[in-house]
Amino acid sequence: MNHMNAKTWDELENYQPTVMKILRQVLLKKRIAHAYLFEGIKGTGKKDIGLAFAKSMFCENLVAGYKPCEECMQCKRINHGNHPDLHVIEPDGSSIKKEQISLLQQEFSKKAMESNRKFYMIIHADKMTTNAANSLLKFLEEPSQETTAILITEHIQKILPTIFSRCQHIPFQPLPKEELIKLLVDRGVRVERAPLLASLTNSLDEAIHLNEDQWFLQARNLVLKLYEIKINQTTMDTLLFLQTDWFPFFKTREQIDIGLDMLLFIYKDLLYINLDNDTEFVYPEYTSTWQKYALQLSNNRITEQISLILEAKRRLQSNVSGPLLMEQLMIKL
Incomplete structure (x- = not known):
């Protein structure tokens, strides 16, 4: 999975100032939890911020102690979607199946390739089948020292309470409208059309799609x-x-x-x-x-x-x- 148009830490600070501040503190104090739950409506930058956080954990030359340098081998591999110790799981069809979680566990039982650190992200975590959620639960209960999980959801109410209670919950705010208008104009949307698009949807991708x-x-x-x-x-x-x-x-x-x-x-x-x-x-x-x-x-x-x-x-x-x-x-x- 290629993340080539990955956004930089500074860009993401415009999107989600509060979330980025929390993550900065976590990195500076080296208090990284085993699991985070990123929750918010579509288009709020959850996945991009998850990847930026991952880069900060793997990066060889952190800027100011928390920002990924974007230049080292580790950062580049994450941007190209081929880092051996970073796994992204998305629904296979309409759900995330138990097999996907089992595969992840097998991957993680091997020694980490580069360092001891492992990182995985589960997109649409609310779409896990009951079996998948139960497998994940076991996994979250016996975390190895250097494993970090990020669960991403747009529907917090569908996350099992047992999983919710083992994650640090980080809510994402909708993009400020003026920020979205600016991003749209940067992406080539006509100035007079951008405010209407930003009023109809909070998602940059959806707004660009509408505009076309x-x-x-x-x-x-x-x-x-x-x-x-x-x-x-x-x-x-x-x-x-x-x-x-x-x-x-x-x-x-x-x-x-x-x-x-x-x-x-x-x-x-x-x-x-x-x-x-x-x-x-x-x-x-x-x-x-x-x-x-x-x-x-x-x-x-x-x-x-x-x-x-x-x-x-x-x-x-x-x-x-x-x-x-x-x-x-x-x-x-």
Whole structure:
């Protein structure tokens, strides 16, 4: 498994300052636990930070006593995904099987190749079968001196309490939105599109994927057009636009939900215009056009419109027909 685009320690500090501070202390005080549980939503850098932590343990020339140098043989082998004493286990199909844990135990019963240190990471640890979890439990109960485990999960509630209690729990926070916007722009996403992507998802990979998705780009245009018709034309025209353009495009519940989110962000922008809060705009390139609409509305009215959209999002989850929901929403707005 190649980790070539591995992020440096400093980059990861922007992602998860608190987590990196904890790990720095652990390394400086040489108090490395046998097992850690990294927990947080998708896209928060859990695996990257696990690899950086591993590099710090194996690195031959630590910088400042805790940062991997990225240059030595050990760091490079980890980046290339071929370090003999580092193992990453991911679900095989939909689960992590007992055989995968047994193989790991066999690997670990051999003498470590380079030093006495061994390191393993279990991605989606909540997907272990009961048998796999029980094998792992035995393994965690008799840790050899120099073995470190990192279990990674997005669903902490699915981790067995017996496993949870043997790990040091490290929660990961969602990426700050402005950090995500910056990362997206660095990756070549257009400046005016980045805030919308960062508002729809907290995962960098997912945001980049959305940005390359034709459906998403068309959806954005349709939402902006719907708002324009709603502002400048009659309710009849708005309902007609729903029939001709909107319904054929936003078909599934999930798609309608994204459409509602995109619409919601327009009203939030109107509110931010009135509050002079320009750091939060989701559609920065439209704010000057929308200024005059925003000023005609009281903040109370905009807040009311926002809660109508949120109400529609809630009703969408309870099997109301999508088209009916949209028509009612447009009339109320």
